[in-house]
Amino acid sequence: MSSLKQPPAGAGAASAGGAYEVGEADFETKVLRRSAQVPVVVALYSQRSPGSVELVRLLERLVGESGGAWDLATVEAEPNMRIAQAFGVQGIPTVVAVAGGQPLADFQGAQPEAQVTQWLSAVVDAVAGKLPGAEGAEEGEQPEPEDPRFTAAENALDQGDLPGAEAAYAAIIEAEPGNEEAKSALRQVRFMGRAQTIPESAVQTADAEPDNVDAAFDAADLELLQQRPEAAFDRLIGLIKRTSGEERTRARTRLLELFELFDKTEAFVVAARRKLAAALY
Known part of the structure; x- marks a missing residue:
């Protein structure tokens, strides 16, 4: 299973029929932009x-046999929770076909090879000749380097x-203090x-010691x-309600830091901010 941690040769390049490991930092380039040329599974x-590892191995073999009809982007869910949440993943493995920057079709759970092959054929047929960046399509704006x-x-x-x-x-932030993309990525890396x-x-430790601030922090990180x-947000909001002084300030600061790992418009972030306001006032 450890071989999945290393991207295949050529990973990251938008090569036909490619298979590559993808994370939050390069999801836009390797999945959304690339899907304007071919569907990305x-x-x-x-x-x-x-x-799920066996399913990925099957897909890696099939993409090698596809003749460039589609690309495969493998995403390890736990370190890339924002990608999983964006797709509304309820279980692992989940496979989503993206075309033209939008989800097209998906399935969850291990499937027989024949069924996976049929699903892939349907995806390729559905977008044939319709993607703006595909070979033979009208020339449009080229992606930025x-x-x-x-x-x-x-x-x-x-x-x-x-x-x-x-x-x-x-280093990027030091050179460009206003680079929000780098700031967001740095927060994610430090959290990981x-x-x-x-x-x-x-x-379990935090549940047994509900007023232990450090234990609550560890538990919230693990839940994220x-x-x-x-669950992570509710844990820290509960801690804020039960503490005061320096401990309460620490809990509030950590919660705000965790909020910054997500888009502020996410429904669960908005709901947690409302709960925090009620807990404070």
């Missing part, structure tokens, strides 16, 4: 799910080098560096990593 999987600084940071992420990615994004070290027992933002 996004496979959300988990290293902890043998069934990738910023090499972001490419370096994304490559570090692809290789699991979180300190390297953090340093790369920090912190959350990946938390033991699975963190939630597990794609349960509502």
